[in-house]
Amino acid sequence: MAVSVLAAMPQAVNPLDAGSLLAAFGALGIAVVLFAETGLLIGFFLPGDSLLFTAGLLCVPGVGGSVHLALPQVLLASVAGALLGAQTGFWIGRRGGRALLARGRARKLREGAARAEELLERYGHAKAIVLARFVPVVRTVLNPLAGALHVPARVFALWQVVGGALWTVGLVLAGYALGSSVPNVDRYLLPLVALVVTVSLLPLALELLRARRAARGGTR
Numbered sequence: 001m002a003v004s005v006l007a008a009m010p011q012a013v014n015p016l017d018a019g020s021l022l023a024a025f026g027a028l029g030i031a032v033v034l035f036a037e038t039g040l041l042i043g044f045f046l047p048g049d050s051l052l053f054t055a056g057l058l059c060v061p062g063v064g065g066s067v068h069l070a071l072p073q074v075l076l077a078s079v080a081g082a083l084l085g086a087q088t089g090f091w092i093g094r095r096g097g098r099a100l101l102a103r104g105r106a107r108k109l110r111e112g113a114a115r116a117e118e119l120l121e122r123y124g125h126a127k128a129i130v131l132a133r134f135v136p137v138v139r140t141v142l143n144p145l146a147g148a149l150h151v152p153a154r155v156f157a158l159w160q161v162v163g164g165a166l167w168t169v170g171l172v173l174a175g176y177a178l179g180s181s182v183p184n185v186d187r188y189l190l191p192l193v194a195l196v197v198t199v200s201l202l203p204l205a206l207e208l209l210r211a212r213r214a215a216r217g218g219t220r
Helices: 002-008 018-039 048-057 071-096 098-102 107-132 138-148 153-181 185-219
Strands: none
Touching (some): 018 048, 018 138, 048 071, 048 153, 071 138, 071 153, 107 153
């Protein structure tokens, strides 16, 4: 089993592999990864969606071989990491301003910042902050961007808690429910994680396609 092998080799941790992170660090790793992904711009590449879903699967007895996580600990670590990370990103943006995002060299970060600003303009603060949680990269850059754009601190805090709780608890419980209802689900662990990653990237891919089509239409 892939997760069992990873558990036997904690020294070879792959930060892009949810199974590797969970086998090496358990619930603590979830909190750290989600804090970095939602609070620090350098964490935009981390596997938040697949990490949460896989953690939920590994809370089911018998799934994952020697790696077993406790559901209450996973939920607590997930929510704490996501909420503290988002709030930290907000205050970094409030202090650093838009220049902080402008200095980012990664193309994905620049695209994510543009998408995050579009969400804020189109849907307003509350809805954009909640929706951003479900879009990779966007959930990383929206928090400092909200701070830089002087979104009211109370408004941001309220809606980032709502979005963060829905995102983390929803994905963890989805993994747990699937693991509880499908016998020998760990045989399909890697394909399932790949599917979660693919689905999580669909909103960003569709939006990029829409933006490109709009740009082509505008040049005619």
